[in-house]
Amino acid sequence: MGLLQELIFGLVTGSYIAIAAIGFTLIYGIVNMINFAYGEYLTLGAFIGFLAANALPGPLPVAVIAAMIGGGITSIILARGFFTPINQTGPVPMLLTSIGLGIALRNAIRLVGGRSARYIETETSTFRFDAIPEIPVGSVDLLGGFFITSEHIIVIASAVIVFAAVHLLLTRTDVGIAMRAMGDDESLARVRGIDTQLIRDSVWVLAGVLAGLAGVLMAIQTNVSADTGYSHILQILSAAILGGAGSPYGAIIGAYVIGLVLAVSTAFLPSSMTGLSSAMAFVILIAVLLVKPSGIAGSEVREA
Amino acid sequence: MNVRDRLPSGHGDRALIAGVVCILVGALFALTPLRVQLPSAFYVFVEVGILFVIYGMLVLGLDLQYGHTGLVNFGHVVFFAVGAYATAMLSAQDSFAGIALAYPWPLGLVAGVIAAAILGAAVSLTSIRLRGDFLAIVTLATAEIFHSLFVNFEDIFGGNVGILGVPRPIAAVVSDGDTRLAATLLVLGGITLLTLAAVTRLTDAPYGRVLRAIRADELVTRSVGKSTITYKTQSFVYGAALAGLAGGLFALYNGAVAPGFFTIQVTVTVWIGMLLGGAANHRAVLAGLAIIMGLRLISRFALDVTPVSSDVFASMRLIVVGLILVAVIRYRPAGIWGDPQELGVDQ
Numbered sequence: 001m002g003l004l005q006e007l008i009f010g011l012v013t014g015s016y017i018a019i020a021a022i023g024f025t026l027i028y029g030i031v032n033m034i035n036f037a038y039g040e041y042l043t044l045g046a047f048i049g050f051l052a053a054n055a056l057p058g059p060l061p062v063a064v065i066a067a068m069i070g071g072g073i074t075s076i077i078l079a080r081g082f083f084t085p086i087n088q089t090g091p092v093p094m095l096l097t098s099i100g101l102g103i104a105l106r107n108a109i110r111l112v113g114g115r116s117a118r119y120i121e122t123e124t125s126t127f128r129f130d131a132i133p134e135i136p137v138g139s140v141d142l143l144g145g146f147f148i149t150s151e152h153i154i155v156i157a158s159a160v161i162v163f164a165a166v167h168l169l170l171t172r173t174d175v176g177i178a179m180r181a182m183g184d185d186e187s188l189a190r191v192r193g194i195d196t197q198l199i200r201d202s203v204w205v206l207a208g209v210l211a212g213l214a215g216v217l218m219a220i221q222t223n224v225s226a227d228t229g230y231s232h233i234l235q236i237l238s239a240a241i242l243g244g245a246g247s248p249y250g251a252i253i254g255a256y257v258i259g260l261v262l263a264v265s266t267a268f269l270p271s272s273m274t275g276l277s278s279a280m281a282f283v284i285l286i287a288v289l290l291v292k293p294s295g296i297a298g299s300e301v302r303e304a
Numbered sequence: 305m306n307v308r309d310r311l312p313s314g315h316g317d318r319a320l321i322a323g324v325v326c327i328l329v330g331a332l333f334a335l336t337p338l339r340v341q342l343p344s345a346f347y348v349f350v351e352v353g354i355l356f357v358i359y360g361m362l363v364l365g366l367d368l369q370y371g372h373t374g375l376v377n378f379g380h381v382v383f384f385a386v387g388a389y390a391t392a393m394l395s396a397q398d399s400f401a402g403i404a405l406a407y408p409w410p411l412g413l414v415a416g417v418i419a420a421a422i423l424g425a426a427v428s429l430t431s432i433r434l435r436g437d438f439l440a441i442v443t444l445a446t447a448e449i450f451h452s453l454f455v456n457f458e459d460i461f462g463g464n465v466g467i468l469g470v471p472r473p474i475a476a477v478v479s480d481g482d483t484r485l486a487a488t489l490l491v492l493g494g495i496t497l498l499t500l501a502a503v504t505r506l507t508d509a510p511y512g513r514v515l516r517a518i519r520a521d522e523l524v525t526r527s528v529g530k531s532t533i534t535y536k537t538q539s540f541v542y543g544a545a546l547a548g549l550a551g552g553l554f555a556l557y558n559g560a561v562a563p564g565f566f567t568i569q570v571t572v573t574v575w576i577g578m579l580l581g582g583a584a585n586h587r588a589v590l591a592g593l594a595i596i597m598g599l600r601l602i603s604r605f606a607l608d609v610t611p612v613s614s615d616v617f618a619s620m621r622l623i624v625v626g627l628i629l630v631a632v633i634r635y636r637p638a639g640i641w642g643d644p645q646e647l648g649v650d651q
Contacts (some may be wrong), residue, residue, distance in 0.1 A: 034441065086633065086634055091435070092436045092437055092440070095376075095437045096579070097629070097630050097633050099572070100629030100630040101630055102626070104623045104626030107619040107620070107622040108623055234448060237441060238445075276456045278452060279448065279449045279452040282445035282446075282449045283449060285442075286442055293438065
């Protein structure tokens, strides 16, 4: 396969990582915690999507909307049950709680949903572009013919819509402006009369909606099993930290960098070592934390 | 003066004596024709017991890092794995895949400890300044990177099969199965007790007070002239080296290493054990680990009497384990035997 094809796969991967990473980074910025159970929110969203696609006769958007609503409700219930009561204890206990919750959720999903991978069936049309000349360099073809499916276009278009919606939310609505104020300085926000708990709750709902959407897009584009969310959490986290933890715009850039690096490393690694491409995301993560821990646009995370 | 008065009173010294006794008794079984016979219901206890004493070394090292110094290392398994792989690759006689150099096993064990310590030094030199939750992420990512290296470089690490043909020093001198298990448990348990004695000695000393001061307030510790970064690095490297020792001993007990033995599940088990028992208290973390690993025994016995598949049971056990972690942090942040005052956590 040509590099051009891998780049399209990279864009698609980057798109759903970006949607999830926005939610992840908003939680980080406003609730001040690394939510390690966030990958399970994606899986939950995908499974709600499966249920909706099977139970409801409606078209695909119905399943997507059901997954988003389900994701938002689950997220606020879990936050109220597990995270809000320990909000004052600091980042490390909250991280550990989310790790414990993640283990429990992942296995509960496996218990209910089984081990097998599933996907949402959609009618796909494929657009082929075979006339592009090949430029082979070693074993890698720098251009080459490629194809793009309607599923790819759905994923990328959904991501663009989400970016626009989040941007409008954060800049044009009172809730969004209050979110940014809280991310900046919680005490000052409270002094200005912002109901911080209400804003925290709305961030949880928003993050859950985004996770549900990312999960159901994954289910449409590839397939989802009980472990899918967990296997993506480090990529989401890398994207958020690369972009600067707490910054949604940084997270979008970070997600596409991660997606493209994964795709390009798949193209250049020998076929016996393609498993290493997922390790590339973690190498980027560590490199960013060592060189510029604040990411592309973010605040200091070093103590001393 | 009778013998009782001569016995040392500190926990550390008692652990030292108990450890030496265990190793001597174990050696007695291993080197003389003395034989033990275990009831067959006992096997599972001894097997989980051996794993417990090996994980015990991990939890003691982790407690040095987190309980005493406050370093959030969520990739502890990587040091365990590196120790095991280094030992296995140097000492394996003839492996199906991967490197097998067939050096004597003591050399392999030393190399395992050193390799883990070097990795610990590399991680701490680069990342020890990061805030707690970010250090957790870096160590976790390090563990994931090494895991995928072990799986993907088949020529070096043997891929998913791992490295076979690692010498088993105790199995080599004891042919009888029951005696071998008992001797292994005694020798490894003795080494864990010696480790307990060593870390108790370290943390009872003024050195340990500095570590706990760093955990309580790093700025204050720095302001009284202690180089906190040096102390944190040392504590991290000691913990890593201990994990390397545990890994090397695991390889020599198991006779093979493979990526499947070194998943994030190991990290999670020792973390939950430590938090449940009570961080910063060496005997408490071992007790907490015993409770968590005891759950494995329960689920194994319950499996025989309930009509559910082992898959379902494994999922149910992990749900319980995850919820225990959540509950401990929320309702008993200092653990069962921990001291909330000393740990500085809000109840």
